[in-house]
Amino acid sequence: MHIKALLTxxxxxxxxxxxxxxxxxxxxxxxxxxxxxxANGVMAAAKRAGINPRDLAANxxxxxxxxxxxxxxxxxxxxxxxxxxxxxxxxxxVAPALTVAINPTPAPQTVVVDYSAPNLAKEMHVGHxxxxxxxxxxxxxxxxxxxxxxxQNHVGDWGTQFGMLLTYLEDSGNESxxxxxxxxxxxxxxxxxDDDDDFRDRxxxxxxxxxxxxxxxxxQWQRFxxxxxxxxxxxxxxLGITLSDDDIMGESAYNDDLAGVIEAxxxxxxxxxxxxxxxxxxxxxxNKEGLIQPVIVRKSDGGYLYAxxxxxxxxxxxxxxxxxxxxxxxxxxxxxxxKQIFAVAxxxxxxxxxxxxxxxPFGTMLGKDGKPFKTRQGGIIKLADLLDEAERRAAxxxxxxxxxxxxxxxxxxxxxxxxxAVKYSDLxxxxxxxxxxDWDQMLSFDGNTAPYLQYAYSRIQSxxxxxxxDPTLLPSNAIAExxxxxxxxxxxxxxxxxxQQVAEEGYPHxxxxxxxxxxxxxTAFYEQCPILVSDDAQRTRRLSLANSAGITLQKGLDxxxxxxxxxx
RNA sequence: GGCUCCGUAGUUCAAUGGAUAGAACGAUCGCCUCCUAAGCGAUAGAUACAGGUUCGACUCCUGUCGGGGCUACCA
Numbered sequence: 001m002h003i004k005a006l007l008t009x010x011x012x013x014x015x016x017x018x019x020x021x022x023x024x025x026x027x028x029x030x031x032x033x034x035x036x037x038x039a040n041g042v043m044a045a046a047k048r049a050g051i052n053p054r055d056l057a058a059n060x061x062x063x064x065x066x067x068x069x070x071x072x073x074x075x076x077x078x079x080x081x082x083x084x085x086x087x088x089x090x091x092x093x094v095a096p097a098l099t100v101a102i103n104p105t106p107a108p109q110t111v112v113v114d115y116s117a118p119n120l121a122k123e124m125h126v127g128h129x130x131x132x133x134x135x136x137x138x139x140x141x142x143x144x145x146x147x148x149x150x151x152q153n154h155v156g157d158w159g160t161q162f163g164m165l166l167t168y169l170e171d172s173g174n175e176s177x178x179x180x181x182x183x184x185x186x187x188x189x190x191x192x193x194d195d196d197d198d199f200r201d202r203x204x205x206x207x208x209x210x211x212x213x214x215x216x217x218x219x220q221w222q223r224f225x226x227x228x229x230x231x232x233x234x235x236x237x238x239l240g241i242t243l244s245d246d247d248i249m250g251e252s253a254y255n256d257d258l259a260g261v262i263e264a265x266x267x268x269x270x271x272x273x274x275x276x277x278x279x280x281x282x283x284x285x286x287n288k289e290g291l292i293q294p295v296i297v298r299k300s301d302g303g304y305l306y307a308x309x310x311x312x313x314x315x316x317x318x319x320x321x322x323x324x325x326x327x328x329x330x331x332x333x334x335x336x337x338x339k340q341i342f343a344v345a346x347x348x349x350x351x352x353x354x355x356x357x358x359x360x361p362f363g364t365m366l367g368k369d370g371k372p373f374k375t376r377q378g379g380i381i382k383l384a385d386l387l388d389e390a391e392r393r394a395a396x397x398x399x400x401x402x403x404x405x406x407x408x409x410x411x412x413x414x415x416x417x418x419x420x421a422v423k424y425s426d427l428x429x430x431x432x433x434x435x436x437x438d439w440d441q442m443l444s445f446d447g448n449t450a451p452y453l454q455y456a457y458s459r460i461q462s463x464x465x466x467x468x469x470d471p472t473l474l475p476s477n478a479i480a481e482x483x484x485x486x487x488x489x490x491x492x493x494x495x496x497x498x499x500q501q502v503a504e505e506g507y508p509h510x511x512x513x514x515x516x517x518x519x520x521x522x523t524a525f526y527e528q529c530p531i532l533v534s535d536d537a538q539r540t541r542r543l544s545l546a547n548s549a550g551i552t553l554q555k556g557l558d559x560x561x562x563x564x565x566x567x568x
Numbered sequence: 569g570g571c572u573c574c575g576u577a578g579u580u581c582a583a584u585g586g587a588u589a590g591a592a593c594g595a596u597c598g599c600c601u602c603c604u605a606a607g608c609g610a611u612a613g614a615u616a617c618a619g620g621u622u623c624g625a626c627u628c629c630u631g632u633c634g635g636g637g638c639u640a641c642c643a
Contacts, residue, residue: 030587040586043623053623081587082623119643159643251643277641287570287639299641306643332573336638363573364636371636401606417606429581434574434636440593441580445606447592448581455606463603501584513582516591523607532603546603568606 001097003037004497007087010070011039014063018056020045028494034080035088036490042083053083061085089490095477097493098548100555104146105503112150112317113139115329116236116243119156120228120250121165123182124235124383126437130362133426133561135329136241137508138360140559145503150321153243154313155232157225157250159306163207164193166220171199179227183382211255211303225250235383239419240561254312258304261311262297268348276300280344295340310341314357315350325356327506332361332432360506363434370436381437386422393443394418401568413565418443420450420562427560428512448516450562453553456519458568460550463531464543465566471547478544484525488545491521492552499559508560515556522549 004026011024022045029038042060046053057079064070064077076088115135118124142149168189169179179185192199209217229248236243262278265271270280272294279294286292297308317323328338338359345351395414398405405413425442429435445451464471480489491514498514501507531542554564 025584025586027584027586030583030590034587038586043586047623084587121643156643161642275640279640285571289570291570293571294640296641301641303641305641309643331637333637334643335572337643361573366636397606401604425580432573433581436580438580444580444593447606449592449606451606452592455604459604459607466603505584509582513591520591526603527608530603568604 001493002103002496002500003089003494005500006073007037007039010064010067011041011060011085014060015041015045017063018059020049022048029086032487034084035076035078035086037087037089039085039087042085046083054079057083057085089493091479091481091486091489094486094489094493095479097495098478098489098544099476100492100495100548100551102144102499102555103496108146108148109324110148110150110322111142112152112321112323112326113142113329114152114154114313114327115139116232116241117154117156117330118232119161120225120232121156121161121182122186123228123231125380126383126386127365127380128383129386129422129426130365130431130435131329131331132236132239132241132243133423134360134362134431134506134508135327136243137427137511137560138327138329138502138506139242140561141499141502141508141511144559145499147503150317150323151243151247152249152313152317153247155229155248155250158210158252158255158309160204160207162210162221162224163203163205164189164199165224166210166217167199167203167206168192169220169224179224182228182231183380207303235387238384238387239423240563242561249313249316251306251309254309254316257312257316258308261308261315264350265297265311265344265348270344270348271297280347282340282343282347284343285340293340295344307337307341307344310337311345311348311350314341314345318345318351318355323355325358326351327358327360329360329362329506332363335359335361358506360431362431365435365437368436368438386442387419389439390418390422390443391415392418394421394445397445398568413568416563416565417445417451417454417568420454420557421445423560423562424450424453424512427508428516430509431507450557451568453515453519453557454562454564455568456522457550457553457557457564458566459526460522460546460553461566463526463546464550466532467539467543469540469543471543474544474547475540476544476548478541478548480545481538481541482529484521484528485542485545488518488521488525488549491518492548495552495556502559511556511560515553515560518549518552518556522546522553525549 007026008024015022023041024039025041026037026039029035042057043053046056061077061079073090073093074087075090078086080086113135116128116132118128139149139151193203206217210221265280272279272281274294277296277300278298279296281292281294283292295307296305298304317326342357351357391414394417395410398410398413398417421443480486498511502511529542531539531546534542557564
């Protein structure tokens with residue numbers, strides 16, 4: 001059920017009938033006393049038509065009420081304030097939504113989602129959390145709505161830094177166990193690269209050897225990549241990320257396409273030689289002095305750059321994968337880069353006009369001092385260490401709450417709760433804002449956190465167990481009666497609206513906010529409406545509501561990549 | 569310099585141009601004879617500054633102050 005879409009349709013139809021072209025602007029009511037939903041569009045429509053907004057609102061309501069379909073879904077509509085329309089849904093309309101079905105989209109698309117993309121030169125650190133977790137959640141939501149999703153893990157497996165790493169690997173006698181700590185290995189080779197001129201030159205030659213397909217260099221490279229990728233796979237497994245080896249489409253995969261990209265750009269008349277490099281100059285990247293910022297696609301030494309690779313990737317996604325949409329969950333610092341890539345791709349015809357290219361940026365991770373974490377020298381926290389600490393803290397808490405718990409169950413609980421907390425703390429923030437990394441914040445188990453939602457879920461399971469009824473036999477369309485029941489039921493009915501929004505905009509924090517609201521409404525209901533001690537009809541109705549709330553929580557958390565447990 | 573993002577309670581975060589700016593943590597005070605107190609209730613506390621547009625501005629525009637980021641051969 002898409003409540004917003006239905007209300008929007010009805011109201012905009014009335015607007016049209018009155019000769020007005022204006023959005024209905026439906027949103028969930030900002031306060032409970034305003035009903036369940038509100039339409040904010042009347043004021044603007046009235047303004048444009050030069051009529052009194054409250055009169056228009058009254059007129060709209062009259063027309064709405066004469067529509068049988070609208071009357072069936074709504075129990076009250078009122079004009080409020082300067083011209084808001086407050087809408088209270090009919091309990092009988094809300095009831096069917098308690099089956100908690102996710103509605104498939106009427107217009108399924110092929111959506112490429114580019115996310116995670118760790119740099120294989122290094123070990124995954126906390127900076128990779130956002131793209132990986134947020135991207136995976138959006139992927140889950142898109143798939144749940146019936147879109148065909150193609151994951152693309154555009155790993156950093158190519159480029160100049162590998163010259164440095166392979167040269168260092170060679171110098172250190174090919175000791176593969178040194179690679180067990182990738183981070184140290186990277187740091188050591190970087191140090192050498194910065195200090196040693198000869199090493200630097202050899203590193204650059206190693207890059208050329210790699211790019212020209214030298215067999216020995218390639219073999220070394222492959223070994224390095226395999227080891228590094230297995231580190232990533234391990235992290236994905238722990239985090240429950242849906243990426244697999246099949247989704248790996250790294251930078252190196254486009255090597256054979258790069259020359260073709262240059263040719264195509266030349267054929268399109270876009271290529272210009274400037275200071276020895278092949279560039280594309282587009283008017284839209286002109287500054288105030290009229291100077292155009294070039295997009296360099298081939299260096300003066302003949303080497304390609306990541307811009308070239310990304311152009312090849314756009315082309316691949318458009319033609320081979322036949323994507324209608326491509327989403328890039330990548331750091332906001334690359335905003336200009338993607339603006340350029342998308343513009344060049346369009347100009348060169350690599351992507352059809354009908355294909356949406358969307359950079360879904362996220363903010364930078366900051367230290368507690370508010371300054372960006374420097375990834376170059378120290379200061380980074382490995383993802384593996386963060387997850388260990390999360391599980392350790394969760395285990396300590398679980399043991400404290402439940403001293404008699406068995407070891408196996410303890411570990412299982414600690415994992416679900418610890419990882420849930422880490423993921424939720426990231427997912428619940430607007431991805432575009434910068435991100436302050438703080439152990440205690442990230443591993444908090446109180447308040448608006450995943451454990452709160454998991455706790456609400458486990459309480460529901462507890463009540464259902466005690467009721468000794470089979471939840472699948474509960475009526476799935478109970479009519480809510482008391483106020484806390486209504487508030488809960490209306491919230492459950494809004495599930496599809498929020499999924500739709502996340503699929504369109506790529507902001508899972510809206511789903512988090514929704515689930516938190518749902519959980520607080522459940523808790524209010526739980527406090528105010530005794531379930532098990534009620535009489536038969538009431539008991540069944542309330543059990544049914546609780547069950548629906550539990551299913552919604554479970555499904556919603558699953559779309560965030562967070563598990564639930566029956567006991568906490 | 570140019571472009572761009574940001575500045576909201578003590579702290580961490582919310583708020584498609586809508587009504588009285590919401591939460592959480594922390595603080596203070598309450599609530600377990602009662603379906604799990606990882607909970608619930610109450611109190612205090614915020615839009616950097618100055619203009620402007622608008623019926624209505626945290627949100628849009630201009631300026632000031634403060635802080636990130638990007639900006640021709642790294643990715």
